[in-house]
Amino acid sequence: MGFLNVVVIFLLACGLFFFFAGAVGILRFPDFYSRLHPAGKLDTMGLFTSMIAMALWVAHEWHLGDILTALKILLIVAFVFITSPTATHAIVDAGVRAGLLPWTKDSSEDKS
């Protein structure tokens, strides 16, 4: 029980770290494309670790109902793993089609 607590807390802390880093990245990166990078990757990873922690926490007593709930949580993880990168891909695609050029060091020096 104590060991499981440690694992769950560690995973939740990892999830919070990934979400926080993702938020910082969205705010701090210079342009549209590089901002989508933390938005797509770190949100998926943060959701993965925190959801695994929740599934472990729910299913720690090995009741059938709890295991079913944990399986549903794992299903959420699976679908987010499929859909979230696709959504990021679609947004990047829309940006390319709209003609937005990626940021380079030269383009930032031109503006300032």
Place this chain on the structure above:
Amino acid sequence: MRFLALITILMVGGLLFYGTPDFPAWGDPESPASLHVSPYYIEHAVEDTAVPNIVTAVLADYRGYDTMFETAVIFSAGIACLFLLRIYRRKSTTTRLYRHNLTGITLRIAKGGKLPEGSAEFERIDSLWVPYDMIIKVTSRLVVPFVQLFALYVIAHGHHSPGGGFQGGVIFGAAIILYAISNDLRRAFRRLNEKAALLASAAGVLLYAGTGLMCLLLGGNFLDYSKLADLLYTDAIMARSHGILIVEIGVGLAVMAVMVSLYYNLSSAGRHDEGL
């Protein structure tokens, strides 16, 4: 005229503010609603209707009229959007675009030319047509069946968990809209065309109201599902539970069809070609 309207609005608003303090306090256990209305539902919902989720029992059974007219409101919203946006008169285009699916070559066929209509190799496209993105298309093909399955689960499981016709219908509509976004509108029309969507939205409301009318014909009040017991081969209590399921299916059908028809009209500004 505008000044008169402002005066009226200010007076009505003032009256509303004047009446507000007479309401019972938020969450007051002594208020009439908490003393006379809620306890009955909380104590009798399960033995009256055999539905563990009290919200569903109140929504579709005790206050069935309310939900029926909510469905009618959604239906009329869809119809209003159709009347406002739909453009039936086509711009007389002189050319039509056809795409050869195997090679990706686009043919521009002038008026009077022979159209490859009904051919499996050619597909009619619009001038705003965008090439399919394989990643998006494959992912949506993977996800759409699960979304639809989940929508049916939400509709059918409304008796026991949060859910019901409105939520399930919206999820089902979202699945079809996802298909329409990831492919194009013409392909979505092949799955669910405009006429079918409108018929389904009307059929959903009709299913709800028809269930109520059936109860009336069998000698009960309007929407008194316990009178359906003989039709459904159950006792009066389970009949109310099944009656709730029937009207939830009606609500889900109407909401799904209205969502899809709203998307068709809004995304193409009523022209039903590739608008987005």
